[in-house]
Amino acid sequence: MTSPPGGGTRRRRPVAVPLAILAVATGLGITAALGGFAKAPEAPPEQLGPGATVDQKLFLTKFVASRTAFQPDVYGGEGKRFLEIELEVTNKSDRTQLVGSPGHAGKKGLLYAQSLLKMTPEIKNEFGPISAITDEGVPSRQLHPGMTATVVLRYELERGQRAPEQVTFDVGVFDPEPPGFSADPDLTLEPESDVEGAPPEVEARVTLPVRRGGTG
Amino acid sequence: MSTVTPSRPGTTTTPRPASRPPSRLRRAGAVIAGIALAAAAVAVQAVALEHEDRLGNLTWTGRIGDEVVASRFSARVTGVHGAKSIQITDVTDKVEKATTSGLFVIVEVGATAHREPQKFGPPVLLAEDGKRYAATDKVKPSLTITHPYIQPGWWTEGVAVFEVPVAALTGARIVLPLTNGFFIKEANLPEVEIDLGLDDAATQRLIAGAEDVYPMGGKK
Amino acid sequence: MTGTPRPEDETPRDWFAPRRNTPPAAQDGPPPLPSRHAAASPALPRRQPAVPAVPAAPAVPAAQPLGSWPPRSRRVFSDQQVWPPRPAPPDESREASTQPFPAIPAAPLPRHGFTAPPRERVGGPAAVPEQEQASGPASPSPPRRRTALRLAGVVVAAALAIGIPSWDAHVFYRSGNPVHTVHTVEPGGTGTLMQVAWQVKVEQADSLPGLGPAKPGRQWLKITVTRTSLDMEGVVRSADPEIKVKHPDGRTWQTETVGKDLPLEIKEHQVGTPYRYDVIGVVPEEVAGQVQVHVIPNPARLSLEKQSVEELFQKDPAAEKPAPPDQVLLFRR
Known part of the structure; x- marks a missing residue:
């Protein structure tokens, strides 16, 4: 920075700092010119059909089928009709996760099933869908790491309500390393943009035709 | 370190020689020391404890058969079994059979408290690769070690039931945490982590010896 | 520097040129006090006769080499020696100094760490270059390091860093688990x-x-x-x-x-x-x-x-x- 004491005749001009500032400014300028640090615009969501598999980073979800189901009332009542959606879910995360519930009636879902952002057409009922693993003797709501489970979503159909011809799910993707100072143990969906409170990104739209006449 | 040669107050009023200007070597040393300190500060930030590490449990470890003495309780594992399915009989004699795409692992554990009654939270099977398998919800907690109070003076025995892929068995450990308060969460609760002793051979024996149906519940 | 033009300054003032009635080297450092005093006091009729008597006058020859690049001597870095002055080039007089005020005959402050700027060191302005040559590394008296003070600071800081969060956590714990x-x-x-x-x-x-x-x-x-x-x-x-x-x-x-x-x-x-x-x-x-x-x-x-x-x-x-x-x-x- 300074000349050695004792009368050095060479005097160096301080060029390092201006040069560094110039370099940083150039870099920032180029970055800004290319659109800044914001996420590049995503491709529109993929349109998928029955049997399609969506990689949700922490989970792998295969949309198997959709059908109507009937559950007779053991006490001789009318019984209940359901719209069922069958998924095969593989937990790729490092801990047991719970199935939770899909987004319903404008409300966000919970846990794994929150990644099923929206179903169209919406089936209105009071309690929303029930989601569970039902094919292993005792109903379970756990998705263990490295295991694949058949998750069934059940939307109860009110009397006289017709099941739709087909249903379409907006599917989101989980962020394996959610931003934030302390990692939230809850599952977090990847947002559409970096703006605070942005809605989750729709990675894929899966359309399943509803098969009729099945029994629960 | 310093090239200053100060005179002591009161010893003389004659001005003592001041320093020679810092040498180039010393300045370079100061710059290197500054960079090193800055780098050390960044490094310390990087190793700062994560949220979970700061508030997470304090873990005492041991092996199958050991009595692992933690701060508030002691625990031990007395046996590990495999099962392809579990038959659960409830108090009304209703029978259900739980199946799995992996393997059920039934860990027999015992525990005693040191001073005050304790209760276990959901046990975890910790695989060698760090994956955490929560105890299965196909077996009601009332049939497992999480139900009874662990009290001083005697050992309370029970089981923890897990559902894991066969590949996760080798090197697995069981983690027994305590339940936390509902409103006021306590930080750094004790837990024990017990190695189930599943080396390759033991894993093969466990898989080969897995029962088709493991009965649980019912009237005792 | 401000003030009314003096009587002899009839021509328009060039603010960026050295003033005719002050030494040009005054731009290199703090202006000599008497000069400022004279300018700021319009009541005083003329240049005071004391100006040339102040030691600022001998500063002129010594400061001129530094004046070849003024910004260097204006921007004072803590690690840059401004006092005592650097030894002048061999062709200059050793007695030269820019310092306008006399030496304070007191014990020099011990320099430690990066806190004390070198200019705080006190010495006879004229005597320093000779003494530097005279003393050399042969007779350094041991520097006072205040090791105990620093250790105490470390201990206090560590105790606070550990103690305050612990106390806070304890208060929180007690809010749910009161003493019976x-x-x-x-x-x-x-x-x-x-x-x-x-x-x-x-x-x-x-x-x-x-x-x-x-x-x-x-x-x-x-x-x-x-x-x-x-x-x-x-x-x-x-x-x-x-x-x-x-x-x-x-x-x-x-x-x-x-x-x-x-x-x-x-x-x-x-x-x-x-x-x-x-x-x-x-x-x-x-x-x-x-x-x-x-x-x-x-x-x-x-x-x-x-x-x-x-x-x-x-x-x-x-x-x-x-x-x-x-x-x-x-x-x-």
Whole structure:
């Protein structure tokens, strides 16, 4: 920075700092010119059909089928009709996760099933869908790491309500390393943009035709 | 370190020689020391404890058969079994059979408290690769070690039931945490982590010896 | 620097040229004090004769080489030696100095760390270059390092860094787990807390209905806890208490309330009527005769019907304060 004491005749001009500032400014300028640090615009969501598999980073979800189901009332009542959606879910995360519930009636879902952002057409009922693993003797709501489970979503159909011809799910993707100072143990969906409170990104739209006449 | 040669107050009023200007070597040393300190500060930030590490449990470890003495309780594992399915009989004699795409692992554990009654939270099977398998919800907690109070003076025995892929068995450990308060969460609760002793051979024996149906519940 | 133009400055002033009546080298450092003084005092008629007598005058020759690049000497870095001045090039006089004020004959301040700028060092302006040559590295007196002070600082900082979060965590813990205040009740006696009189009876049982005999080494305890509300305030506090069995050595056992005859509706709760909790516990056989029952009344105030509220309002305000949830009745046996 300074000349050695004792009368050095060479005097160096301080060029390092201006040069560094110039370099940083150039870099920032180029970055800004290319659109800044914001996420590049995503491709529109993929349109998928029955049997399609969506990689949700922490989970792998295969949309198997959709059908109507009937559950007779053991006490001789009318019984209940359901719209069922069958998924095969593989937990790729490092801990047991719970199935939770899909987004319903404008409300966000919970846990794994929150990644099923929206179903169209919406089936209105009071309690929303029930989601569970039902094919292993005792109903379970756990998705263990490295295991694949058949998750069934059940939307109860009110009397006289017709099941739709087909249903379409907006599917989101989980962020394996959610931003934030302390990692939230809850599952977090990847947002559409970096703006605070942005809605989750729709990675894929899966359309399943509803098969009729099945029994629960 | 310093090239200053100060005179002591009161010893003389004659001005003592001041320093020679810092040498180039010393300045370079100061710059290197500054960079090193800055780098050390960044490094310390990087190793700062994560949220979970700061508030997470304090873990005492041991092996199958050991009595692992933690701060508030002691625990031990007395046996590990495999099962392809579990038959659960409830108090009304209703029978259900739980199946799995992996393997059920039934860990027999015992525990005693040191001073005050304790209760276990959901046990975890910790695989060698760090994956955490929560105890299965196909077996009601009332049939497992999480139900009874662990009290001083005697050992309370029970089981923890897990559902894991066969590949996760080798090197697995069981983690027994305590339940936390509902409103006021306590930080750094004790837990024990017990190695189930599943080396390759033991894993093969466990898989080969897995029962088709493991009965649980019912009237005792 | 400001002020009215002097009488002899008739021509327009060039603000960026050196002033004719001051040494050009004054731009290199703080201007000599007398010069500023003269400019700022328009009342004084002319240049004061004292100006040339001040040691600023000899500074001119020495400062000129530095003046070849003015910004260097204006921007003072803490690690750049500004005082004492650097030895002049060989062709300059050793006696030269830019320093306008005389030396202060005091003990030099010890330099330490990066805090003390070198200019704080004091020495004779004229004598320094010679003394530097004279002393050299041969006779350094040991520097004072204030090691003890620094260590004390480290210890205090570390203690605060650990202590304050720990204290905070402890306060938070205590907000949910208060320190218990124990009120001891003699055997067979009655303990009164929050307008409720409590009595406890403990029996050892070999077998309990529905539970059978205790496991080997353990002993069933049948505990009967009786509560009597002394007034409506006691009725309000009729939430279930916490009942524990504790050995004098601190070991505690869980109990279970298997029955109680308190009215379901709080308005049917009678003042002065004893109500009973049937409680069972199990303890090791060897301490079954020593354990004591702890009753921790629930400080929650249940809401009453409207007619009772008037009665509550008539009470002395001191009694209205809810007791903290930390009162314990210890029943000796």
